[in-house]
Amino acid sequence: MFKPTVRVKTEGDVKVHKRGAPSSRYPYRLNFYDKPPTLDITLDEFETAALTRLRVLTYLEALQQRSLPSAQLSSTLAAYLKQHLPLSANTARTADLETERRLDAIGHWVLRLSFSRSPELRARFVRAETALFKHRFETDDAAERSVFLHALDLSWAVVSDAERTRYWPQLRDTMWWAKESALATETWFKVPWASVPDLVAQRRVFVRAGQAFVPQSMQISLVLQAFSARLEAALELTAKNLPRLDEDERLAPVIDHLAASFLSGLAGAEYTPSDSAALVTAEMVDDGIGLPLDEALIFWRRMFATTSDDKFNKEYRYNIRHSYGQEGRRANYPPRSCQQILTTHQPGTGDSHGCPFRHFSVDNLTTFLVSNYRIERSSPEMKDILDSVKGSAYHVACTRLFEATRGVKKGEGLGGGESVTHPNKFTARSIEIEAERVEGLRME
Numbered sequence: 001m002f003k004p005t006v007r008v009k010t011e012g013d014v015k016v017h018k019r020g021a022p023s024s025r026y027p028y029r030l031n032f033y034d035k036p037p038t039l040d041i042t043l044d045e046f047e048t049a050a051l052t053r054l055r056v057l058t059y060l061e062a063l064q065q066r067s068l069p070s071a072q073l074s075s076t077l078a079a080y081l082k083q084h085l086p087l088s089a090n091t092a093r094t095a096d097l098e099t100e101r102r103l104d105a106i107g108h109w110v111l112r113l114s115f116s117r118s119p120e121l122r123a124r125f126v127r128a129e130t131a132l133f134k135h136r137f138e139t140d141d142a143a144e145r146s147v148f149l150h151a152l153d154l155s156w157a158v159v160s161d162a163e164r165t166r167y168w169p170q171l172r173d174t175m176w177w178a179k180e181s182a183l184a185t186e187t188w189f190k191v192p193w194a195s196v197p198d199l200v201a202q203r204r205v206f207v208r209a210g211q212a213f214v215p216q217s218m219q220i221s222l223v224l225q226a227f228s229a230r231l232e233a234a235l236e237l238t239a240k241n242l243p244r245l246d247e248d249e250r251l252a253p254v255i256d257h258l259a260a261s262f263l264s265g266l267a268g269a270e271y272t273p274s275d276s277a278a279l280v281t282a283e284m285v286d287d288g289i290g291l292p293l294d295e296a297l298i299f300w301r302r303m304f305a306t307t308s309d310d311k312f313n314k315e316y317r318y319n320i321r322h323s324y325g326q327e328g329r330r331a332n333y334p335p336r337s338c339q340q341i342l343t344t345h346q347p348g349t350g351d352s353h354g355c356p357f358r359h360f361s362v363d364n365l366t367t368f369l370v371s372n373y374r375i376e377r378s379s380p381e382m383k384d385i386l387d388s389v390k391g392s393a394y395h396v397a398c399t400r401l402f403e404a405t406r407g408v409k410k411g412e413g414l415g416g417g418e419s420v421t422h423p424n425k426f427t428a429r430s431i432e433i434e435a436e437r438v439e440g441l442r443m444e
């Protein structure tokens with residue numbers, strides 16, 4: 001099991017690696033994560049690397065749940081990775097390969113600790129990591145990929161010339177679309193058929209005596225199967241050793257928090273109000289967000305219209321002022337993210353908070369969307385939203401509602417494919433879109 005050595009690092013500890021050169025520790029861009037990092041890692045780096053990777057995995061999951069065309073998914077993910085977790089090829093001489101690959105590897109190994117705790121977490125982690133690996137594999141430099149595969153030594157048995165000749169009609173039938181010239185240079189590997197269930201189900205391989213004959217051009221299925229099988233086995237091994245890690249008081253809370261974030265489908269989002277937040281008044285909102293204190297008091301007084309002044313002042317005014325840092329210990333609490341709303345303080349009977357996608361019944365949610373957002377019951381948008389809710393992808397449902405009601409193309413989300421992770425981001429982007437629309441009308 002990966003046993004991180006976490007210590008405070010001083011400046012003198014930092015080894016300077018030559019920018020642009022692959023190190024012996026990370027010779028390839030692709031990584032099967034077979035060897036745990038034997039490094040000193042600061043607690044800060046431990047947490048940062050894990051959170052960065054967690055955001056990438058949850059982003060990837062959200063993209064998959066939104067059923068985007070594969071080309072759009074790939075380009076959106078590539079743009080996100082470039083910004084948040086770049087991983088350059090050896091040929092990219094200006095990138096700091098050592099730093100990129102170190103962050104990638106540490107993030108992976110820390111998340112292994114978090115996500116080995118239950119079968120559900122393990123399965124989701126393997127799926128998400130395999131999808132990330134697949135994206136990188138498909139976008140890798142062909143020559144580097146080939147060297148990487150060779151180094152893995154996956155021990156696939158190559159189909160001999162004699163077998164190739166004997167089963168030629170069957171092999172040719174499974175590749176009926178290929179040109180004769182491509183077939184002539186094709187190589188097949190023999191692997192247990194259960195290791196490539198996707199190819200067997202699609203009848204894309206010839207199976208004989210329990211062995212599937214997989215053409216090299218479909219190698220990716222074999223590689224992904226090997227990647228996920230190794231990761232699954234490693235996670236089970238890690239799970240057995242977890243109790244030892246729970247003794248570490250510094251790491252256990254971080255690891256628990258990461259697992260909770262992953263289960264909610266969100267990796268935590270912070271919101272820093274922009275200037276536009278100050279423009280919101282109680283008059284402008286019919287469903288309350290981002291108001292300054294005075295406007296919030298007006299808004300909530302209206303919302304509790306049937307409550308007496310005395311009761312409102314005693315039971316609610318103080319709490320509203322408290323949350324704005326005007327009472328008690330005067331902490332100005334940041335607005336809650338989707339993750340916090342989805343996973344903490346579940347609403348009880350008579351409570352008015354929560355997330356409609358998570359806390360309403362399907363019937364109530366449908367009625368709510370029809371009456372408040374004019375989403376037709378039988379529309380594709382309603383279907384997308386309810387499908388996401390059934391799959392517990394609440395923020396994906398919310399993102400689809402945003403797209404449907406803000407005139408945004410499906411898949412674009414808040415911009416560039418970003419999902420809703422914070423109610424205030426939903427609102428801030430809505431205000432921006434409205435301002436752009438008004439500006440457009442003014443210019444006409």
Ligand code: SF4
Nearest residue numbers: 338341355395398423
């Ligand atoms: S912004 Fe959307 S997903 Fe987030 S809590 Fe609010 S309704 Fe739920």
